[in-house]
Amino acid sequence: MSAIVGSSTESNSKSAVEEAKKRLRSVLDRIESLPLSKITDSSKGTLLKLANSELKFLSRLTLSHPIISLNVGYLESVVHILEQPFVSGVSRVCKAIPLSSQKMNCGSHSKGIHVDIVCTVDRKPVWFIVSDRNPKYISWPGSHRNKGLRTRVEQVLAAAHSAQSLKPLLVILFFSNGVDDVVSQKLGDEFGAIEFGTEFCVPDSLIFTELEGEWVYVVANSNDTSRVYGGARAFQLKVDNVENTDLHSDQSIEGQITGAAELPENPVGLVSSNMFCSLISGMNFAFVDIAAAKPEAMSGEAMVNFDTTALVALVSGISNGGTERLLTTSESEMRDSFKNNFEFVMAQVMSELQNPILTVLQGVISGKRGMICESVRSEFNELLSMYGGPNEKWRASRLLKCLMIVADNPSERMMGLPTTRKIAVKNKIIFGTGDYWCAPTLTANMGFVRAISQTGMSLLTLEHRPRALVGD
Secondary structure (H helix, E strand, O other): OHHHHHHHHHHHHHHHHHHHHHHHHHHHHHHHOOOOOOEOHHHHHHHHHHHHHHHHHHHOOOOOOOOOOOOHHHHHHHHHHHOOOOEEEEEEEEEEEOOOOOOOOOOOOOOOEEEEEEEEEOOEEEEEEEEOOOHHHOOOOOOOOOOHHHHHHHHHHHHHHHOHHHOOOEEEEEEOOOOOHHHHHHHHHHHOOEEOOOOOOOOOOEEEEEOHHHOEEEEEOOOOOOOOOOOOEEEEEEOOOOOOOOOOOOOOOOOOEEEEOOOOOOOOOOOOOHHHHHHHHOOOOEEEOOOOOOHHHHOOOOEEEEOHHHHHHHHOOOOOOOHHHHHHOOHHHHHHHHHHHHHHHHHHHHHHHHOOHHHHHHHHHOOOEEEEEHHHHHHHHHHHHHHOOHHHHHHHHHHHOOOEEEOOOOOHHHHOOOOOOOOOHHHHHHHHHHHHOOOOEEEOOHHHHHHHHHOOOOOOEEEOOOOOOOOO
């Protein structure tokens, strides 16, 4: 009898290990399919390393080994969150957040606080803390064996307050197997946590099947996903006690909003492409009382922060039908006009012929409220005075009347970054002001974007191809 039992135990153990391996291979495939437009290459590499390490651990297990991986469900949960369409700008995964030198109220954590995902949700910087534990093992108070959820939340919020450049507006706690009502009540009563209102979806190409022992594995091509993460619960906590910073809040804009701004007539002799007129006419340029408007009050609006490169690209003669004139101008005259920038300008001309930039930008800008900070307006006007032609200057005046112009007010987390050759103060102000208003910055300055990404900060940006003022 004992031999039969032993054989059955070994068979079950082998089956469980093989199913865990299947799940990990599926996780690896899902990680590989995450687009780099959503997650940084280094973050993707971190996930792949963790999953491969777990797979190697399972491959080394003997049939009599009693331990089955406890990290498979955790990795599945992290990837499940990363696959959500509302999650973007993933800059850091499954790593500790380094703490500032200031003391933490809840003890010393020299290695920092582990955060599962640093990303952007609804244009706001967010941290995700992921738990795949059985709800009956999630206790609120601490014990000699477990520090308890309350202490964990205190530590995460304290770290979020001191994180400077990585500071989130909200922390989202995701319990993939749910949490009991007592714990959820404590989260609300003691930390003001509220249930995260956005539904987590499952990709159509996946099905999750329940196995014995509460295992779950993934196979392809099925629509029966109703049971997947059905019991999962998520809660959001404000890092700072500021009203109206909830995700998906439906706030009205403070201040008077009137109809569309009057656009100046096109003076005789000046040329503007139909695409330029169509592009800016499709923007949301209703008047806003800037003195009254605040980021939290405008959280329901789709906004785009333009840096100087974006404004130049919109009004450039290259973008607005000037390529033929430039191509028919003699090379000697072109070199005389643009000096060492001749190759740079010609490369932009060829790029424009292959893929007109205003057509691309129309899809990015249409229906959105454009904004710039005072530093961008000043720099843009200076460039126009030196290099802009009459058509470019007229288009610029028309464009500026359609934008919300705000004071330089960069976010604390952006200004908390050290100033370096690649992270200049000017750019911290421009991108930081967009960050303060929770608006992605449209830019061709990808050197700065890469430098920010290397710090681990999740920052919303939109890339465009560069264009120059050509005296049109």
